[in-house]
Each structure stands twice: as structure tokens, then as C-alpha cells.
Amino acid sequence: MSTPLYGRVALIGLGLIASSMALAMRRAGLATDITGYARSAETRATALELGLVDSVHATAAEAVAGADLVVLAVPVGAMGALASEIAPALAPGATVTDVGSVKQAVIAAVAPHLPAGVQFIPGHPIAGTEQSGPRAGFAELFDNRWCILTPTPDTDAAALERLRALWNGMGANVDVMEPDHHDLVLAVTSHAPHLIAYTMVGVADDLRRVTDSEVIKYSAAGFRDFTRIAASDPVMWRDVFLTNKAATLEILGRFTEELFALQRAIRRGDGDHLHDYFARTRAIRRGIIDAGQDTDAPDFGRGPHRGR
Amino acid sequence: MSTPLYGRVALIGLGLIASSMALAMRRAGLATDITGYARSAETRATALELGLVDSVHATAAEAVAGADLVVLAVPVGAMGALASEIAPALAPGATVTDVGSVKQAVIAAVAPHLPAGVQFIPGHPIAGTEQSGPRAGFAELFDNRWCILTPTPDTDAAALERLRALWNGMGANVDVMEPDHHDLVLAVTSHAPHLIAYTMVGVADDLRRVTDSEVIKYSAAGFRDFTRIAASDPVMWRDVFLTNKAATLEILGRFTEELFALQRAIRRGDGDHLHDYFARTRAIRRGIIDAGQDTDAPDFGRGPHRGR
Numbered sequence: 001m002s003t004p005l006y007g008r009v010a011l012i013g014l015g016l017i018a019s020s021m022a023l024a025m026r027r028a029g030l031a032t033d034i035t036g037y038a039r040s041a042e043t044r045a046t047a048l049e050l051g052l053v054d055s056v057h058a059t060a061a062e063a064v065a066g067a068d069l070v071v072l073a074v075p076v077g078a079m080g081a082l083a084s085e086i087a088p089a090l091a092p093g094a095t096v097t098d099v100g101s102v103k104q105a106v107i108a109a110v111a112p113h114l115p116a117g118v119q120f121i122p123g124h125p126i127a128g129t130e131q132s133g134p135r136a137g138f139a140e141l142f143d144n145r146w147c148i149l150t151p152t153p154d155t156d157a158a159a160l161e162r163l164r165a166l167w168n169g170m171g172a173n174v175d176v177m178e179p180d181h182h183d184l185v186l187a188v189t190s191h192a193p194h195l196i197a198y199t200m201v202g203v204a205d206d207l208r209r210v211t212d213s214e215v216i217k218y219s220a221a222g223f224r225d226f227t228r229i230a231a232s233d234p235v236m237w238r239d240v241f242l243t244n245k246a247a248t249l250e251i252l253g254r255f256t257e258e259l260f261a262l263q264r265a266i267r268r269g270d271g272d273h274l275h276d277y278f279a280r281t282r283a284i285r286r287g288i289i290d291a292g293q294d295t296d297a298p299d300f301g302r303g304p305h306r307g308r
Numbered sequence: 309m310s311t312p313l314y315g316r317v318a319l320i321g322l323g324l325i326a327s328s329m330a331l332a333m334r335r336a337g338l339a340t341d342i343t344g345y346a347r348s349a350e351t352r353a354t355a356l357e358l359g360l361v362d363s364v365h366a367t368a369a370e371a372v373a374g375a376d377l378v379v380l381a382v383p384v385g386a387m388g389a390l391a392s393e394i395a396p397a398l399a400p401g402a403t404v405t406d407v408g409s410v411k412q413a414v415i416a417a418v419a420p421h422l423p424a425g426v427q428f429i430p431g432h433p434i435a436g437t438e439q440s441g442p443r444a445g446f447a448e449l450f451d452n453r454w455c456i457l458t459p460t461p462d463t464d465a466a467a468l469e470r471l472r473a474l475w476n477g478m479g480a481n482v483d484v485m486e487p488d489h490h491d492l493v494l495a496v497t498s499h500a501p502h503l504i505a506y507t508m509v510g511v512a513d514d515l516r517r518v519t520d521s522e523v524i525k526y527s528a529a530g531f532r533d534f535t536r537i538a539a540s541d542p543v544m545w546r547d548v549f550l551t552n553k554a555a556t557l558e559i560l561g562r563f564t565e566e567l568f569a570l571q572r573a574i575r576r577g578d579g580d581h582l583h584d585y586f587a588r589t590r591a592i593r594r595g596i597i598d599a600g601q602d603t604d605a606p607d608f609g610r611g612p613h614r615g616r
Contacts, residue, residue, distance in 0.1 A: 077579075101529075126526045129606035130593070136606065146525050175525070185522050188512050190529030195574075196504055197530075199567045201589040203559065204496050206566075214493050216595040217454050217483070218434045221409075221498030222505075222537045224602045229530045231593040234586035241574045241582055251511065252571055256564060258514075259507045263560055266503075266549045271385075274549055278542035281509040285438070285539035287524040294532045298437035298444065300608040 005166050006068040007032045012060050012082060013073035014038040014047040015233075016128060017099045019137025021071065022052040024170035027139045037063035038134070047134045061089040069166070072098035072110070077239035080109030087113045095119040095159050101186060101236070103150045103179035105243035111152075119159040122150045124182065125172060126189075130231040143171035144292050150179040187247035191240055192255060195248065197226040198237075313474050314376040315340045320368050320390060321381035322346040322355040323541075324436060325407045327445025329379065330360040332478035335447045345371035346442075354442045369397040377474070380406035380418070385547035388417030395421045403427040403467050409494060409544070411458045411487035413551035419460075427467040430458045432490065433480060434497075438539040451479035452600050458487040495555035499548055500563060502537050503556065506545070509538040 009031040011018040018036070025031045036053035037060045038044050044056040057063040064070045064086045072079055079100060090096065096118055100106045103122050114120050127145040129136065147167040151160050164174045177185075204215045204223060215223065241248055265273040289296040317339040319326040326344070333339045344361035345368045346352050352364040365371040372378045372394045380387055387408060398404065404426055408414045411430050422428050435453040437444065455475040459468050472482045485493075512523045512531060523531065549556055573581040597604040 126529045128529070131606045138606075145528055148526075185518050185526055186529060188515060188518050189523055189526045189531040192511075193508055193530040193534055195570060196508060196567070197533075198586055198589055199563060199570055200501055200504060201592055202585055203500075203562050203566050205588065205592055207496060207559075207562070210493050210496050212592065212595065215497055215592065216599050216601060218456075218493055218497045219596045219601050220453055221434045221436070221494060222501040223497040224596050225505075225533050225537055226501055227589070227593040227596055227602070228608065229533055230586075230589040232586075234583050234590075237586050238579050238583040242577055242579055245574055245577075249571060249574060251515075252567070254511050254515070255507060256567065258511050259504070259560070259564065262503060262507060263557060266553055266557060269550055269553075271546050271550055275542050275546040277510055278506055278538075278540075278545050280513065281506055281535070281538040282542075284509055284513055284520065284523065285535040287520065288527045288532050288535055291524050293524060293527050294535070295610050298439045298446075300536065300610060302603050302608060 004032045005030050005162055005169065008035060008067040009033075009069045009071065010035045010037070010064045010067035011053065011071050011073060012037050012063060012086070014043050014052065014134045015073060016132055016136040016141075017125065018071065018073035019047065019050070019052050019134045020127075020139065020141035021073070021099075021137075021170060022047075023137055023139035024142055025166075028169045030166055030169045031069075035063045035067065043134055050134060052134060052137065060086050064089050064094075066091055068094055069163075070094060070096045072096065072100070075236045075239040076100040076102050076106055076243045079106050080113070083110040083113040087115055090115060090118050092117045095121060095163060097121045097123045097163060099123060099125055101190065101240045102244040103182045107150070107152075107179055119156050120152070121155055121160060121163050122179065123163070123167075124148045124150075124186070125167070127172070128232075130228050132233045140171065142167070145172050146175055147172040148175050148177055148182050150177060150182055183244050184247045184250075187244060187251045191244055191248045192251040194229050194232065194237060195241065195252065196255065197230040200226050201230040312340045313338050313470055313477065316343060316375040317341075317377045317379065318343045318345070318372045318375035319361060319379050319381060320345050320371060320394070322351050322360065322442045323381060324440055324444040324449075325433065326379065326381035327355065327358070327360050327442045328435075328447065328449035329381070329407075329445075329478060330355075331445055331447035332450055333474075336477045338474055338477045339377075343371045343375065351442055358442060360442060360445065368394050372397050372402075374399055376402055377471075378402060378404045380404065380408070383544045383547040384408040384410050384414055384551045387414050388421070391418040391421040395423055398423060398426050400425045403429060403471060405429045405431045405471060407431060407433055409498065409548045410552040411490045415458070415460075415487055427464050428460070429463055429468060429471050430487065431471070431475075432456045432458075432494070433475070435480070436540075438536050440541045448479065450475070453480050454483055455480040456483050456485055456490050458485060458490055491552050492555045492558075495552060495559045499552055499556045500559040502540065502545060503549065503560065504563065505534040505538040508534050
């Protein structure tokens with residue numbers, strides 16, 4: 001066990017990310033104690049029962065009292081109201097961070113509420129699963145994943161290094177970048193892919209001439225890969241698209257342009273165009289595996305799965 | 309070991325599917341002996357060295373001589389020429405099947421070449437990985453997966469039952485359907501998803517303002533799920549799109565229609581539309597897991613992956 005990096009850490013929102021942070025902080029002894037708040041009394045009780053947090057509180061303001069580090073882990077659309085509520089209760093010198101998937105909108109919603117003397121360092125761990133809630137967390141979620149921090153020019157260097165050390169201690173690598181660049185990068189690697197996956201699953205579900213039962217039985221032909229990310233939390237994703245509009249729409253515009261070019265190649269029977277396009281995408285897969293960001297076990301290492 | 313269902317089985321093409329069939333047939337003792345042919349001498353040598361086949365042959369016609377069952381396991385676009393070449397060498401009473409991802413085009417290309425007295429029973433095992441070649445095969449590939457057979461009205465009932473028993477013996481469940489319905493179902497569960505995944509990976513690769521290195525590092529946010537199926541064999545997929553044009557273009561048309569509706573909801577800030585759309589797609593995921601067609605381990609059970 002190392003010396004704790006922070007005294008009290010307050011987790012506001014107790015879903016997949018916050019519960020994984022709690023377990024990862026405990027694994028490495030990074031916090032003296034952890035307080036928690038969630039809107040739902042049931043979630044609070046579960047978090048306490050699982051030992052994720054040392055105490056839960058009836059309001060977010062109570063939970064942040066005396067905290068050295070406050071982590072906003074709620075859907076992006078809820079960040080502004082939350083910041084406004086906790087601002088008067090924040091300890092002088094505290095650091096506030098978040099784990100939202102969009103950075104410019106979170107900064108715009110949160111920063112104006114925070115008092116002078118509080119360090120706000122927006123963050124986004126690039127990790128997750130399709131599961132939600134306090135029971136979904138696990139200590140290894142961030143191991144060998146990246147966490148992006150988007151500090152402002154005023155951010156105190158020591159506060160930034162301490163937060164970086166926390167993420168390193170939870171297993172993650174840390175990158176620092178500008179908020180607008182973050183939002184564009186994530187539009188490509190996350191937001192557009194999620195919208196596309198949701199759309200494809202919705203189309204399959206709607207198609208009258210192919211039954212849901214057929215879609216399910218024959219999903220191993222490719223479709224099921226889409227259903228994993230399309231099973232993610234609907235509120236979180238609604239907020240992502242509403243708050244990262246411009247970048248997401250830009251990438252979707254590029255996507256449909258390319259898709260139309262491929263559709264035209266199919267219609268015209270242009271096999272060379274299709275083959276060349278398909279041949280170059282293998283390199284990126286190889287890069288992802290070499291970087292340790294995915295498994296090279298065929299089919300993600302899925303074995304045959306008998307029904308439950 | 310059961311009594312072999314077939315005497316000699318000839319595998320024409322020795323890639324992922326054929327090599328997995330060889331291993332699955334050997335696991336259950338379903339064939340007396342297995343002959344093989346592949347265009348590449350290296351592939352033939354590998355198949356022999358791995359013990360997938362008992363003999364390899366310099367031509368497909370030699371490989372099918374004396375075979376009770378001939379399996380055409382080549383890209384869909386190569387099926388017609390292959391059928392023409394082997395037709396004179398087929399044993400009377402032999403069954404010819406295939407494993408192509410498209411059925412109407414394969415029937416149109418293959419059936420006219422086959423002599424009377426040979427049973428042609430088109431087939432398609434709904435299983436695979438992103439890997440290719442004879443070393444990619446494994447005996448469990450078909451366990452608890454579905455194989456679709458699309459016999460014609462003239463197909464001999466006994467020949468059909470024998471082929472069904474072979475697939476059952478290799479671990480698969482068997483469904484029988486019309487070729488045009490197969491092609492529509494697969495356009496939804498496989499062909500459109502693959503084209504969409506290839507497109508998204510291509511867009512990410514092309515985008516000047518986001519580097520490939522960023523795409524790779526932050527791929528765990530969703531993108532990497534797409535890269536698996538976009539790493540599939542380019543020749544196979546070129547042929548699929550060229551030969552299942554109508555159904556694929558129909559599904560892609562539905563897809564872009566839905567995608568545009570969601571893009572409009574994003575632009576307008578219609579959170580209810582987005583939330584409702586995202587909420588209903590979880591049910592299909594649940595169905596796929598309950599049917600044993602995917603794992604419910606979060607994130608496909610992928611652990612953290614250190615670089616290799």
C-alpha cells in the first residue's frame with residue numbers, strides 16, 4: 001500500500017465508473033476514505049453494502065463536505081445542476097474532476113459554478129462495459145486503459161500531477177489534451193460508433209420480414225458485435241449526443257459519405273473498390289491489438305455459449 | 309465415436325470454415341477420410357501438416373474423385389468456375405454442399421453445372437471469426453451455432469437428413485429455409501453490419517485531424533468492437549456484396565433512413581427521441597445472450613490487455 005494520494009474522495013453518482021474507481025482506489029490504497037452520493041436510495045444502499053464507499057449521504061452537498069477530491073460521475077446533462085448544488089459545500093483547495101464522455105459541454109456547465117480556490121480538472125477514462133449501476137464495477141476496469149484530462153491554463157500543476165497519479169494508481173495511462181480535440185477524437189472512437197450500432201440494432205428490430213427470433217439466432221454472423229455497445233445506458237448516451245452535437249454530426253456526415261460511395265460500388269459491381277477498401281482496415285485492428293487495447297483471441301475469445 | 313456418416317469428404321478450399329469442419333468431423337468421427345484442395349500449394353501443405361486432411365490434390369477435380377460429400381468452401385465469386393471444373397469428376401450419388409454466405413447467387417452459379425444424380429444442398433454455417441486460413445480453424449467453431457440449409461424442391465430427403473446429421477455432429481443446430489429469405493436475413497445480421505463496420509473503420513483511418521495513433525489508443529470507447537468484423541477476409545466480403553446486392557442495398561437504405569432520423573434528433577436536441585430509441589435496443593441483446601449466441605460477461609469478457 002502506498003500513502004494515500006487523497007484524504008477524502010467523494011464519488012457523486014455511483015454507477016459503473018464510480019464503483020470501479022472505488023474498487024481501484026481501494027486496491028491501491030489511494031484514498032483515506034470514500035464518501036458517496038447517488039440520487040436513488042437503493043443505489044446508495046447497494047454501494048454501502050458492497051463496501052464501495054465508507055459512507056453515503058442524502059445529498060450531494062453533504063457527500064462532498066471535507067473532500068479533497070470530488071468526482072462527478074453522473075450523465076453529462078446532469079453535471080451543471082450538480083455543480084451548482086455542491087459549490088457552496090466544497091472545501092477550499094479541493095479538486096473537482098468528472099468522468100463525462102464530453103468535455104467542452106461539461107466545462108461550460110460546471111466551471112461557472114465553482115468557487116475560486118477549487119481546482120477543476122475535467123477528465124474522461126476511456127473504459128467501460130455495456131453494464132450499468134453500482135454492481136457493474138470492478139477494480140481492473142481501468143488497467144492499461146487511457147484517461148484523458150483536459151485542464152485549463154489556470155490549472156495548478158501540482159493538482160494536475162496528483163490527479164494523474166491517482167489515475168496511474170488505478171491502472172490507467174494519462175493523456176492531456178484540449179477539450180475540443182477530446183470531443184472530436186471521442187466522436188470518432190466512441191460517439192459515432194455507438195450511434196451507428198444503436199441504429200443497426202434498431203433497424204433489425206423493426207424489420208417486419210425478418211423476425212427478432214431470426215435476428216437473435218443468426219446474430220453470430222456479425223450483428224451481435226453491435227448489440228454489445230447498443231446495450232449501453234440510454235440516459236448517458238442521450239446526453240452525449242445532445243452535448244457533443246457538432247463533432248458527432250461531422251463524423252456521421254463523413255460516415256454517410258463513405259457509406260454512399262461503398263453502396264454505389266456495390267450497385268455498380270465495382271469489386272476492386274470494395275476489395276481495396278476492405279483490405280486496408282486490417283491494419284488498424286492490428287495496431288489496436290499491438291497496443292494492448294483489444295484481445296487477438298479469435299472472436300474476442302468467446303467460446304460457444306449454451307443458453308442460460 | 310459414431311459410425312461415419314460419410315465415406316470420403318472432399319473439402320474444396322481450406323480456410324477458416326473448411327479447416328474447422330475437418331477438425332469438427334474428426335472430433336466426432338463423421339467421415340472415413342477427408343481429401344482437400346486449395347489453390348495455394350502452401351495452404352495445401354499446411355492442411356496436410358496440421359492433419360486436417362488425409363490427402364491433398366493438385367486440382368479440385370482430383371480431390372472430389374470418389375467423395376460422398378463435396379464441400380465448396382471458397383469465396384462466393386469462385387463457386388461457379390469451381391463447380392464447372394469438378395462436375396465431370398463427381399461420383400454418381402454424391403452430395404455437393406457449400407458454405408457460402410449468399411445462397412441465391414451460389415445456386416445460380418453452381419446448380420447448372422452439376423450432373424443429374426448429384427444432390428446439391430446449399431448451406432451456410434452462421435459461425436466464423438475475423439481470422440482466415442487453414443491455421444485459423446478449430447473444432448468448436450460450430451458448437452451451438454446455426455447452420456442454414458436451402459434445399460430445392462428436388463432435394464432427396466435422405467440426402468438432406470444425412471447432411472443435417474453431419475452439421476449436428478459438428479455441434480451445430482440446423483434450420484432449413486428458402487434461399488431468398490436466407491439472403492435477406494443475412495443482409496440484416498451480417499452483410500449490412502460488416503459494410504457499416506468497414507465504413508466506420510475507413511472513416512477513422514482517413515480523418516486527418518485525428519491520428520491513427522489516437523484512434524488506436526482510445527478505441528476501447530467503442531470503436532474496437534467494429535474493428536473485429538472489419539478485419540475479416542476482403543475477398544470473401546467483396547464477393548458477398550457483389551452477389552447479395554439487392555438485399556444488402558435494401559437494408560442499407562433502411563439503415564441510412566433511420567440514421568438520418570437520429571441525426572435530425574441530435575441536431576434538434578430531441579432527447580426523448582434518442583432516449584426511447586436507445587432504451588429499446590437492450591432487449592435484443594438480452595435475447596441473444598439468453599439464446600446462447602453471445603456471452604454476458606461484461607465487455608465480452610475481455611480483460612485488460614498488455615501490449616504484445
